[in-house]
Each structure stands twice: as C-alpha cells, then as structure tokens.
Amino acid sequence: MIATTRMVVASNIGYSLEILLYTLLAAVLYFVCKRFYVHQLRDAARLPGPASTPFIGNLLDISKMMTKNGGLLYRVHEEWKRLYGKTYGFFVGPRLFVIFEKLEDVQEILVKQFSNFTDRQPMDFIHDSLKKALVNQRGNRWRHQRSRISPAFTTRKLRSMTTPVSTKTAILAESLESYADVDEEFDILRAYQCLTLDVIAQVAFDLPSSCQSDPNDIFLAHASRFFQEMPNPESCPPMAISRKNYEESLLLFPELAPFCEFFHRKTSDGGRSEAWLIHRLRAAINKRIEHPEPERIDLISLLLPQNTFNIDDETVDTVVANCFAFLLAGYETTSTSLSFATWLLAKNQDTQDRLYEELNGVDLQSESAYDTIMRLPYLNGVFKESLRLFPPITFFVNRTCVAPTTVGGIELEKGTVVCVPVWNIHRDETIWPEPNAFRPERFDAPHHPMAWLPFGGGPRNCVGARFAEMEFKMTIARVFAEYRLKLASDSKELNILNPSVMLAPERVCVTVERRR
Numbered sequence: 291m292i293a294t295t296r297m298v299v300a301s302n303i304g305y306s307l308e309i310l311l312y313t314l315l316a317a318v319l320y321f322v323c324k325r326f327y328v329h330q331l332r333d334a335a336r337l338p339g340p341a342s343t344p345f346i347g348n349l350l351d352i353s354k355m356m357t358k359n360g361g362l363l364y365r366v367h368e369e370w371k372r373l374y375g376k377t378y379g380f381f382v383g384p385r386l387f388v389i390f391e392k393l394e395d396v397q398e399i400l401v402k403q404f405s406n407f408t409d410r411q412p413m414d415f416i417h418d419s420l421k422k423a424l425v426n427q428r429g430n431r432w433r434h435q436r437s438r439i440s441p442a443f444t445t446r447k448l449r450s451m452t453t454p455v456s457t458k459t460a461i462l463a464e465s466l467e468s469y470a471d472v473d474e475e476f477d478i479l480r481a482y483q484c485l486t487l488d489v490i491a492q493v494a495f496d497l498p499s500s501c502q503s504d505p506n507d508i509f510l511a512h513a514s515r516f517f518q519e520m521p522n523p524e525s526c527p528p529m530a531i532s533r534k535n536y537e538e539s540l541l542l543f544p545e546l547a548p549f550c551e552f553f554h555r556k557t558s559d560g561g562r563s564e565a566w567l568i569h570r571l572r573a574a575i576n577k578r579i580e581h582p583e584p585e586r587i588d589l590i591s592l593l594l595p596q597n598t599f600n601i602d603d604e605t606v607d608t609v610v611a612n613c614f615a616f617l618l619a620g621y622e623t624t625s626t627s628l629s630f631a632t633w634l635l636a637k638n639q640d641t642q643d644r645l646y647e648e649l650n651g652v653d654l655q656s657e658s659a660y661d662t663i664m665r666l667p668y669l670n671g672v673f674k675e676s677l678r679l680f681p682p683i684t685f686f687v688n689r690t691c692v693a694p695t696t697v698g699g700i701e702l703e704k705g706t707v708v709c710v711p712v713w714n715i716h717r718d719e720t721i722w723p724e725p726n727a728f729r730p731e732r733f734d735a736p737h738h739p740m741a742w743l744p745f746g747g748g749p750r751n752c753v754g755a756r757f758a759e760m761e762f763k764m765t766i767a768r769v770f771a772e773y774r775l776k777l778a779s780d781s782k783e784l785n786i787l788n789p790s791v792m793l794a795p796e797r798v799c800v801t802v803e804r805r806r
C-alpha cells in the first residue's frame with residue numbers, strides 16, 4: 291500500500307515537473323520569437339538606424355555614447371541625427387523606438403492622430419505607488435482620470451493659490467537678504483528645491499513643511515533621498531538595488547519588473563523614503579475624508595469626489611497615487627527650471643536688467659498679482675526662452691502606437707514607441723536662428739505650435755504646466771525685482787547632469803546684491 295502511494299506521488303511530481311518544463315520552454319520560445327519579430331520591423335518600415343542585436347538592441351551603444359558624452363542622453367540623439375537624419379529607429383530590449391523630429395510629423399502624432407497614440411511608453415520601472423496615477427494610465431482609464439484632474443488647474447483655481455505661493459516666495463526673498471548682507475556665494479538650486487517642495491506640500495496637500503527655514507526638515511530629507519535614489523552605503527545592505535541599476539536591467543527585461551520593484555522597495559534608502567512620503571500623503575487624505583473641508587481649494591479636495599461617505603479603497607489609492615505624482619512633478623522639474631533660468635539671467639546681465647526694468651514698480655503682492663505677473667511680456671519671454679534652452683524633461687514626450695498607422699510615410703505597427711526629441715527641436719537652427727543664444731524677445735514673434743515643447747503637446751501634454759508657469763513666474767519676478775544676481779566663479783560654466791529622464795544643473799552658485 292505504502293509502495294503504491296509512493297509511486298503515485300512520484301509519478302504526480304514527475305508530471306508536474308514535466309508541465310513546469312514545458313511552460314518554461316514555451317515562455318522562452320515566446321520571449322525569443324517576440325524579440326526576433328520586433329527586430330525585423332525597422333527594416334520592414336525601411337527606417338535607418340544603428341545596427342543592433344535582437345536581445346539587447348542598442349542599449350550598449352547608448353550606454354557607451356552616454357559615457358563618452360558626460361552621461362547626457364540628448365547627446366546620443368544629436369549624434370544619431372547627424373548620422374541618420376530626423377527620422378530613424380533604434381531598439382531597447384524588446385521594443386522598437388522611432389524618433390520623429392520633423393514638426394509636421396510631431397503634430398501628426400501628438401495632435402492630429404492622437405487617437406492612435408493615446409498612451410505613453412509602458413513604464414516598466416514605475417514605482418508601485420505611482421501605478422494608479424494619471425501619468426501611467428492608458429486608453430479610457432487615462433481619459434476618465436484626465437477629465438477629473440484637468441479642472442484642478444483652471445485660471446480661477448490657480449488664482450486662488452496665489453497667496454500661499456506668494457508667502458513662500460517671500461520667505462525665499464528674505465533668505466537671500468542674509469547672503470546679500472555678507473556678500474557670500476551660495477547654491478541657489480538648493481534654495482529653489484526647498485521652495486518648490488514647500489509650495490507643493492502646502493498648496494497642494496496642506497502638509498506642514500518648513501523646508502526653507504529648516505534644512506533638516508524631515509519632509510525635505512525624504513524627498514531628496516527619494517530623488518537621488520542613491521543607496522547610502524552606510525545604511526544600506528550590500529544587496530540593495532538602486533533605482534538606476536534596476537531601471538537599466540528592466541529596459542532589457544521588462545518582464546522582471548514586479549520582482550525588481552519588490553526588492554527595490556525593501557532594500558534601498560529611496561524605497562524607504564518613498565514609503566514614508568506615501569504614508570504622510572495617505573494620512574493627509576484620510577484626514578480630509580473624515581473631516582471634509584468644502585471651502586478649501588487644494589489638489590486633495592479637487593481630486594476627491596464631492597461625497598466621500600463610503601468612498602472605496604480603489605478611489606483612495608488613485609487619489610494617493612496622483613497626489614504623489616504631483617508632489618514629484620511639482621518639486622524637481624520646477625526647481626530645475628528656475629535654476630536654469632537663474633543661471634541664464636546671471637550670465638546675461640543685459641537681459642537681467644531688461645527684466646528688472648519690467649518688474650520695477652509692479653506690485654507683486656497684491657490680490658491681483660497673479661493676473662499682473664502672467665501678463666508681463668518680457669517675463670513671459672524669459673520663461674519660454676529658458677525652457678527652450680534647457681527643457682528639464684528631454685525624453686518623456688513619447689507615445690505608444692495603439693493601432694497600426696502611417697506617419698510621415700513610415701508604417702508603424704501597434705506597440706511601436708514613437709519619441710519626440712525635444713532637445714534637438716529646441717536647438718534646431720532652421721527653427722530657432724542662433725539656437726544657443728539666450729533671447730527672450732524671440733518669443734515676441736509667433737512660432738510653430740510644435741517648436742516649443744518643454745511641457746509636451748496635444749491632449750496628453752503636462753497637466754500641471756499652468757501651475758508650473760505660475761510658480762516659475764512668481765518666483766523669478768520676486769527674486770529679480772529685489773536682487774541683482776551674479777555667477778560665482780565655479781558656476782560660470784554650467785555642468786549639466788542627466789541622471790534619469792530629467793536634466794539638472796549640478797549647482798548654480800551665485801552672489802546677490804540688493805536692488806532697492
């Protein structure tokens with residue numbers, strides 16, 4: 291009897307192993323065939339591009355070229371443009387990417403054929419906490435979320451946020467005074483990071499943060515750690531997976547995303563800071579659900595449904611994810627843009643003086659400050675021109691083709707990722723004469739709608755663009771109405787870093803002099 295049972299168990303185990311083996315074989319076969327299939331698509335579409343291998347595509351070339359070019363991804367596309375022109379294809383892991391740089395093709399993708407390009411490139415390495423956010427949604431889910439979120443950024447809502455933004459910029463202006471008194475140089479990038487975190491925490495989520503007055507503010511510490519994604523060697527176990535390492539592996543093997551995400555969250559400092567930030571956001575949102583404040587206009591109240599009685603977990607998770615996305619978007623991109631603009635103005639004293647002339651005498655603190663500031667033409671030129679020269683996000687304006695179609699004579703299969711090389715467009719001398727010169731007045735004349743894309747374009751552009759513009763203009767107006775800024779000797783040349791999709795100056799050290 292025992293012997294028979296053993297035989298049955300043994301044969302069951304053998305059977306299960308056989309099934310496992312066949313499943314594994316089928317998975318490997320699928321994996322291999324898919325890669326070979328995708329790798330013939332570029333030839334089928336008669337697209338030029340660098341030679342590639344079916345498994346890793348062009349990832350090694352990209353990596354080598356980036357190392358040669360100071361880690362700057364946009365330089366890879368500048369070089370490929372020289373070799374292959376304005377439309378070409380390359381591969382990363384199992385995906386074909388097609389670059390479209392001609393403005394009429396860009397307009398076709400972002401605007402005219404939007405229904406064929408509703409989704410962004412699948413984000414294999416997106417943090418768990420962002421998976422339900424707008425930025426990661428596709429098709430109808432995206433449409434539904436976007437229609438709920440867009441009304442949060444109307445002129446009326448933005449106007450109502452002017453006073454808290456103005457209060458925070460006043461703290462920044464005051465803190466500059468101490469540097470002016472002693473003629474001491476300092477890194478204004480850090481000051482802007484504290485400001486933008488304070489603004490987004492206060493204006494968007496009513497979270498008490500005092501990053502500007504307290505450099506050890508815990509909120510600031512977690513946000514910077516999350517952004518740096520640098521595991522601290524002293525506090526991290528040796529097996530910690532840094533965001534960078536694991537994002538690179540995921541480009542090759544997106545199939546491994548769920549496992550890597552788990553390890554990253556558990557082992558890296560950035561992952562732990564992310565958990566802390568999410569915990570704080572969730573607490574703020576739960577508080578608002580329990581004690582609704584119908585009078586308050588901030589992003590939480592705009593994202594929560596009118597009636598929060600019996601609200602389901604799915605809705606709460608989506609609000610948390612979107613608030614977290616706004617926190618990230620509102621912090622780094624805006625502080626980077628402010629730093630680039632400050633560097634440009636400090637480098638070009640004539641332009642700075644012209645801006646001062648426009649700002650001199652304008653009441654930046656009145657009830658109507660929002661409308662006044664948004665109407666200043668030269669400030670608008672400074673905003674646009676600095677984002678043209680240094681768009682903080684250079685490689686995020688991409689779309690996945692959701693149905694087979696043709697753009698600029700190129701046939702595209704479903705699943706192909708199309709990318710708009712924003713940096714190249716912004717520096718193209720046939721579009722912007724003398725493209726490297728800083729000339730705010732060039733925006734007095736009209737330009738092609740696709741020639742200026744720091745916030746992307748079409749229905750899926752940056753939903754927070756108007757908020758970012760308000761914060762940028764209010765900050766630059768406040769700082770440059772009160773001070774003259776000069777570059778410190780080690781910031782005369784700009785050292786640009788490109789740690790992820792974002793461009794950022796390494797530092798912008800300046801000295802400040804009081805104007806009035």
Ligand code: HEM
Pocket residue numbers: 424425426436615616617619620621623624627681682683686687688743744745746747748750751752753754755757758
């Ligand atoms: C200077 C500051 C900013 C820059 C340069 C910037 C840039 C961008 C870019 C290039 C995109 C992709 C657009 C596309 O694919 O066409 C984007 C998307 C997005 N941005 Fe921004 N952004 C900034 C500030 C903000 C702020 C302050 C918020 C929120 C408060 C925000 C929220 C978002 C969201 C949610 C998306 C995804 C939109 C969607 O998928 O529908 N951004 N941003």
